[in-house]
Amino acid sequence: MPTSSNSRRGGSWLILFAVIAAAAGGAVRPDYNAARSFGFALQQDFAKRQSAAVIERVDEDALRRKVFAAYTDEVASSAGLAAAWKNVFYPGFLQRLKQLDEDSQMVLQRVLSLDGTRLLECELYARKGGSQLVYWELGEDADGKIHLTDQRLLGEELSYSRRLKHIFLVGGFSSMVLVGDEEMALERESDGSHERVREALEVMDKGALDEAFQRWSDLRNLKDTAIWRDVRLTMALRGGEKAMKSLQADIQAGDSAIEPVLRYNVAVSHQDYAMALRAMDELLKETHDAPGFQALKCDLLIKTHRAKEGLQLATGIYQLNPYSYAAYLQAAKAALSLDDFKTAQGVMRDWSQVCTPAIIDDILKTEPDLEPLRQTPAYQDWLKAPPPPKAP
Numbered sequence: 001m002p003t004s005s006n007s008r009r010g011g012s013w014l015i016l017f018a019v020i021a022a023a024a025g026g027a028v029r030p031d032y033n034a035a036r037s038f039g040f041a042l043q044q045d046f047a048k049r050q051s052a053a054v055i056e057r058v059d060e061d062a063l064r065r066k067v068f069a070a071y072t073d074e075v076a077s078s079a080g081l082a083a084a085w086k087n088v089f090y091p092g093f094l095q096r097l098k099q100l101d102e103d104s105q106m107v108l109q110r111v112l113s114l115d116g117t118r119l120l121e122c123e124l125y126a127r128k129g130g131s132q133l134v135y136w137e138l139g140e141d142a143d144g145k146i147h148l149t150d151q152r153l154l155g156e157e158l159s160y161s162r163r164l165k166h167i168f169l170v171g172g173f174s175s176m177v178l179v180g181d182e183e184m185a186l187e188r189e190s191d192g193s194h195e196r197v198r199e200a201l202e203v204m205d206k207g208a209l210d211e212a213f214q215r216w217s218d219l220r221n222l223k224d225t226a227i228w229r230d231v232r233l234t235m236a237l238r239g240g241e242k243a244m245k246s247l248q249a250d251i252q253a254g255d256s257a258i259e260p261v262l263r264y265n266v267a268v269s270h271q272d273y274a275m276a277l278r279a280m281d282e283l284l285k286e287t288h289d290a291p292g293f294q295a296l297k298c299d300l301l302i303k304t305h306r307a308k309e310g311l312q313l314a315t316g317i318y319q320l321n322p323y324s325y326a327a328y329l330q331a332a333k334a335a336l337s338l339d340d341f342k343t344a345q346g347v348m349r350d351w352s353q354v355c356t357p358a359i360i361d362d363i364l365k366t367e368p369d370l371e372p373l374r375q376t377p378a379y380q381d382w383l384k385a386p387p388p389p390k391a392p
Contacts, residue, residue, distance in 0.1 A: 036111050050103065058093075108120060109122060109133075119138065158227065166226070193221060204234075209239060280300060295327045297310075298313050302337055331344075336373060341373065349382065
């Protein structure tokens with residue numbers, strides 16, 4: 001979550017997401033080309049309708065099956081769980097998605113495959129500035145129709161479905177089938193703590209975040225688990241001071257269990273750009289050089305007075321990944337830091353090969369560092385110029 005805009009994404013404890021690594025036999029479905037076409041259609045629709053474009057593509061049944069697949073049909077279809085899904089869990093998921101209305105653009109970066117699951121990696125651009133990587137998990141019907149079945153923002157450890165399963169486990173609602181060593185260990189480690197877990201989560205849901213974190217901290221048997229860290233992160237992002245102090249302390253102590261994106265955020269907030277660069281290098285390794293994070297490395301190079309390196313890196317990124325909007329932004333910022341307005345304007349022309357000048361200008365309006373470029377006659381002429389004629 002490498003921007004200050006991430007605090008807006010705290011939300012309820014029910015609605016943090018991550019990528020599912022679900023094993024599947026045979027070829028990955030949907031195939032690459034179908035997933036890519038779906039991703040570009042989603043990108044175009046999102047520019048017009050934001051969260052509505054996402055919500056109508058969600059497969060609710062597929063998401064629910066992930067959450068309750070390990071339970072017997074009798075349990076999964078019980079009146080209590082059905083009511084909880086209808087009134088709490090799924091509405092919470094939709095509310096989370098509606099926060100996407102704070103974003104102006106969602107740009108497809110890559111189509112990925114992880115353990116038999118097809119994923120879209122996209123970059124979100126907030127209206128107030130900043131960007132974030134989001135991962136969508138895809139499913140495909142028998143008739144070939146593609147849906148969204150899960151989501152995560154980079155830096156979150158658990159998917160919506162896995163998070164719910166882990167909450168159920170530590171709360172004492174065991175499934176018939178535990179998937180992997182992690183879930184078996186979690187059930188064992190939470191034995192005897194179920195009531196205290198439920199009480200802590202209830203207090204958190206009421207908004208008493210510091211009291212909830214104190215109760216959560218007392219669950220020492222769970223401190224090494226992903227769900228403990230996940231709930232602490234939720235409390236911190238919702239404004240819990242004690243949770244945030246705990247998170248920052250572990251990051252500064254070098255806790256390797258903390259996601260590198262969170263270490264990056266804390267380092268930047270303290271203007272410790274050396275630590276931020278180390279965290280960014282880890283993040284790039286973790287994300288296989290995701291273009292959006294390569295662009296953020298350019299920003300760090302600019303901040304450490306290495307703008308020429310930043311310009312070279314950013315230019316190379318968008319030449320290889322022409323839909324990496326962040327790379328164009330960083331290339332322009334690097335050029336301006338070198339007082340090279342001509343190169344910055346050239347970046348705008350390159351960008352306009354894949355995006356309209358009007359949309360580019362809307363994005364630049366959220367970037368104060370690029371306001372000097374917007375005020376130049378050359379930029380205004382470019383912005384107002386008629387579009388080139390389409391090839392016959």
